Amino acid sequence: MTSEVIPPKSREVRLVSYPGDEVTLENFEVAEVELGEPGEGQVVVRNDWMSLGTVYRDQMRPATDIPIPVFQLGQAMWGRTVGTVVASHSPDLAVGDLVEHFNGWREYAVGHAGGFFKRDRAQLPSAEYFLSNGPTAWRGMVDIAQVREGDVVFVSGATSGVGCLAGQIAKALGAGKVIGSTGSKEKIDFLTEEAGYDAAFDYHDGPVAERLRELAPKGIDVFFDNVGGEQFEAAVRVAAPGARFALCGSLAGQHGDHEGASPRLDLAGLIPRELTLRGFATLHTPDQIEGWNAQFSTWLSEGKASFPHTVIEGGVAALPEAMIALLKGKHTGTAVARLS
Ligand SMILES: NC(=O)c1ccc[n+]([C@@H]2O[C@H](COP(=O)([O-])OP(=O)(O)OC[C@H]3O[C@@H](n4cnc5c(N)ncnc54)[C@H](OP(=O)(O)O)[C@@H]3O)[C@@H](O)[C@H]2O)c1
Numbered sequence: 001m002t003s004e005v006i007p008p009k010s011r012e013v014r015l016v017s018y019p020g021d022e023v024t025l026e027n028f029e030v031a032e033v034e035l036g037e038p039g040e041g042q043v044v045v046r047n048d049w050m051s052l053g054t055v056y057r058d059q060m061r062p063a064t065d066i067p068i069p070v071f072q073l074g075q076a077m078w079g080r081t082v083g084t085v086v087a088s089h090s091p092d093l094a095v096g097d098l099v100e101h102f103n104g105w106r107e108y109a110v111g112h113a114g115g116f117f118k119r120d121r122a123q124l125p126s127a128e129y130f131l132s133n134g135p136t137a138w139r140g141m142v143d144i145a146q147v148r149e150g151d152v153v154f155v156s157g158a159t160s161g162v163g164c165l166a167g168q169i170a171k172a173l174g175a176g177k178v179i180g181s182t183g184s185k186e187k188i189d190f191l192t193e194e195a196g197y198d199a200a201f202d203y204h205d206g207p208v209a210e211r212l213r214e215l216a217p218k219g220i221d222v223f224f225d226n227v228g229g230e231q232f233e234a235a236v237r238v239a240a241p242g243a244r245f246a247l248c249g250s251l252a253g254q255h256g257d258h259e260g261a262s263p264r265l266d267l268a269g270l271i272p273r274e275l276t277l278r279g280f281a282t283l284h285t286p287d288q289i290e291g292w293n294a295q296f297s298t299w300l301s302e303g304k305a306s307f308p309h310t311v312i313e314g315g316v317a318a319l320p321e322a323m324i325a326l327l328k329g330k331h332t333g334t335a336v337a338r339l340s
Pocket residue numbers: 052053054055133136157158159160161162163181182183184187226227247248249250251252253254255280281282283326327328329330331332333334335
């Protein structure tokens with residue numbers, strides 16, 4: 001069954017060379033491919049939105065230790081996307097269904113229906129909300145850091161897609177004070193005026209430990225780390241006894257030359273205060289995603305959460321430039337590209 005005219009060709013973004021220190025436009029090509037007819041059990045999906053994130057930089061390194069496959073040269077890249085079923089040869093999905101899947105970086109996706117996960121369009125305000133980084137932020141704050149009423153929480157990389165929601169989740173769970181670090185004055189204002197943070201500072205402004213001591217004189221109870229490097233070292237220094245660390249990302253090491261990827265661990269400070277450090281890496285389960293979407297929907301309607309995001313226009317052809325801008329810190333919140 002088909003609902004709209006499906007073009008014979010679809011554009012896709014391919015990685016054609018692995019970047020050196022900097023990602024450049026020459027690392028990508030935008031190619032046109034024949035769409036082909038869906039086979040038995042397959043669907044055709046028009047991609048409506050995809051999210052961009054630093055993780056794609058890791059996937060452009062042939063030797064990476066993240067638990068996600070690297071991009072292969074000359075092939076379409078892939079990533080988290082939502083789209084609309086426009087043709088279906090499967091009883092499991094109907095034309096018009098909203099689906100989430102991983103065949104991003106292209107205009108249309110053709111594949112077996114089992115690789116596309118149906119979403120309830122009415123659950124969230126708009127389709128791109130299904131691409132929030134909430135499942136990660138939620139798991140980190142609830143299961144890993146176990147944030148409690150009254151906690152003083154520090155989130156590094158607070159204007160990243162994960163970080164924006166991590167702060168809001170901590171607040172909604174009853175944290176007493178939520179502090180974020182970010183890279184500019186504009187982003188500080190965004191965090192405190194729009195993203196629900198109580199306080200924020202620019203990590204370029206002097207020693208991070210000093211900024212933290214000013215904002216959390218009694219120490220921090222929870223650290224949600226997206227950055228590593230100096231910010232991790234500072235958090236160990238100002239942690240209150242019994243503090244819990246959820247180690248989510250290492251932005252300081254993922255961007256550029258990896259400096260800061262390996263912070264020094266001050267055992268003499270950590271042991272007597274009985275700090276708990278837990279890393280987590282999750283390819284989210286359906287339960288985690290559906291659980292978050294339900295919670296997100298409730299908190300959005302209660303005004304306890306928002307979806308901080310930057311919309312990228314220009315379709316598939318604009319993705320390489322948008323990815324480069326992301327790595328330069330140009331976006332705020334989750335970067336979502338409109339593909340249709
Ligand atoms: N553990 C997991 O399961 C899991 C799942 C998803 C993501 N992650 C990780 O979580 C982190 C956040 O992911 P995301 O997709 O939300 O990130 P993102 O949106 O791609 O973050 C982009 C932001 O990173 C910041 N940044 C860049 N270089 C930095 C540096 N040297 N030091 C500090 N901040 C820097 C910039 O903000 P400023 O302007 O503030 O510098 C930039 O706007 C990443 O490390 C990602 O790999 C982990």
